[in-house]
Amino acid sequence: MNLYLRYFDKETLVPNVETALDFLYSIPEISMSPELEADIRDYVNSDVLYPKRYKVRQRVYFIIIKTLAASMMDFKQKKALRPILNEKQDLAATAVTRLTENVPGWYEGSLDFKRVVMIPATGKHEYRDTHFVVICKATSGQECYDRIVDYLRGRVDSRSQFPSVKGKNFRFRYLGMWK
Structure with a gap:
């Protein structure tokens, strides 16, 4: 060096x-x-x-x-x-590959998002940080994320904000094969 x-x-x-x-x-x-x-x-x-x-x-x-x-x-x-940048790109590619890797089974996914809630005393709305954890059947980390977001979109205010699948506010863990 x-x-x-x-x-x-x-x-x-x-x-x-x-x-x-x-x-x-x-x-x-x-x-x-x-x-x-x-x-x-x-x-x-x-x-x-x-x-x-x-x-x-x-x-x-x-x-x-x-x-x-x-x-x-x-x-x-x-x-x-360029070699330093390539190492970072390789790490990012590995994370994306792990996210889209097709491995059917049970996944534990956790999502931190901004949920819109109404304050009853004032009638106004505010964003609240919300942690959501679920165990679901999926074929990849990406599908696990999609299933979580689809489920939440039907149950929370439409103004709620969900993080990117590639961000630090979504984590998933493969639990094993389903029967």
Whole structure:
């Protein structure tokens, strides 16, 4: 993993933390302290992939970015970002595949949605967070979601809001084959 450092128009791509520190020591405006050096070493050795910015003075920073780019040209053309994006796409594809995988049986589905209810004292309506859990026969996680939403649409106010099947407010678990 290489490191990209930039301070205004001064930039470099270095292979290790020692070369990065040499670059930072060569810039007179940046006052390097043992604490700053230790923090940079901790950042480089951590699993954190997002860019890190360090304050030089008010509204003036230098940044460090971890990258897989082999050269400055690759970094500028963002060629090294594609493998990271592909890993995220693979994880998303796995979740969608699991959702649509055809496995007939019993499913436990839970759904958190916004239900419209009337307040009797005022006669006005409000949204309330509602948790709904059901065990149903289905052939996939997608069908489990569809059956839950179809059931609820006929029993709650039509203004109620249901989450996306791919969102964090719908979870399902395969319980086993039916007989």
